[in-house]
Amino acid sequence: MSITFYKYQGTGNDFIMIDNREGAFPHEISHIAKLCNRRTGIGADGLILIENHDTLDFDMIYFNADGSQSLCGNGSRCAVRFAKQLGLIENETRFQTIDGEYYATIDQDIVHLKMKDQMEPARHEDHYFLNNGSPHHIVFVEKAESAPVVKQGSTIRYSDQYKPDGTNVNFVEILNQHEIFVRTYERGVEDETLSCGTGITACSLAAADKGLMSPIDVQAKGGKLQVKFERTPGGFTNIWLIGPALRVFDGHINI
Known part of the structure; x- marks a missing residue:
């Protein structure tokens, strides 16, 4: 056919x-x-x-x-x-x-x-987690460019805490109060992708917990996106993922 x-x-x-x-x-x-x-x-x-x-x-x-x-x-x-x-x-x-x-x-x-509206990302000792239609493990790093995305991402993706379905893994560098750089290991692709929309959205909401304010400009390896949102008691509303x-x-x- x-x-x-x-x-x-x-x-x-x-x-x-x-x-x-x-x-x-x-x-x-x-x-x-x-x-x-x-x-x-x-x-x-x-x-x-x-x-x-x-x-x-x-x-x-x-x-x-x-x-x-x-x-x-x-x-x-x-x-x-x-x-x-x-x-x-x-x-x-x-x-x-x-x-x-x-x-x-x-x-x-x-x-x-x-x-969709979201609760605050779950905050753990060394990472955040948010499921916004796809599950996302979020790690903040000093330099995202040098992060071991594939090696560490695949290890976390298949770890016991996320069995049986696994998770996406995001590495986030804060550039300034309105900008972050995100790299993502995607489950289902089983590799780093040049951009991940749900991951970029999840990372932006986690970055808000660290003081960043909407709108947040996001640099991915494949280009730039923007995430807008409004804070609510315990979460976020009016969330927009914007890009080409x-x-x-x-x-x-x-x-």
Whole structure:
């Protein structure tokens, strides 16, 4: 079977996008892993299907590169950009994800994704933890550039405290009162990615506990994002993940 695909990226976090409103693409892990493989397939951090929804603009079905599922912030932003390309939306949208309904607006290539309200990240002796649709272990470091992201990240990801499902692992450097640098080891990709939207959001909320104020500019290896939020007693509301979502190329492939 030949399928048409589109490749999108949000600050280096890249995704295969498929218009699956007719249901032709099967939800099979073997197909997803094959297409996401960077040596034998198209290559991507994840695969996204745009499908019909009874009441919302569309249903975003997200798969990590290994076929597992979770909420993906950058993937959601790219899905919004793709939905506009398909003519499903104009400048705002409400759509379905594995984590429920989400709202977003789009201005040219910049997508503003409204995240769900969150409690304060759990503070531990040497790290923070927050699950905002995807689980995130957060470590603050002096120099993120030299952090052992893959080695230490994989160790934490598979540690007993996070069994059986594991966690994403983020290394955060505070640059100033409004800016951080984040590197992330992503489960499901099993490697460092150039950017992680839910991770960047979680890290920004953890940074607020250290005195940083909204909006927080976030430098990832793949580019810059911004996180806006309002503090509430015990948590955060009106959280926005803001950044570019760009079409890279499209084509056809047999599966």
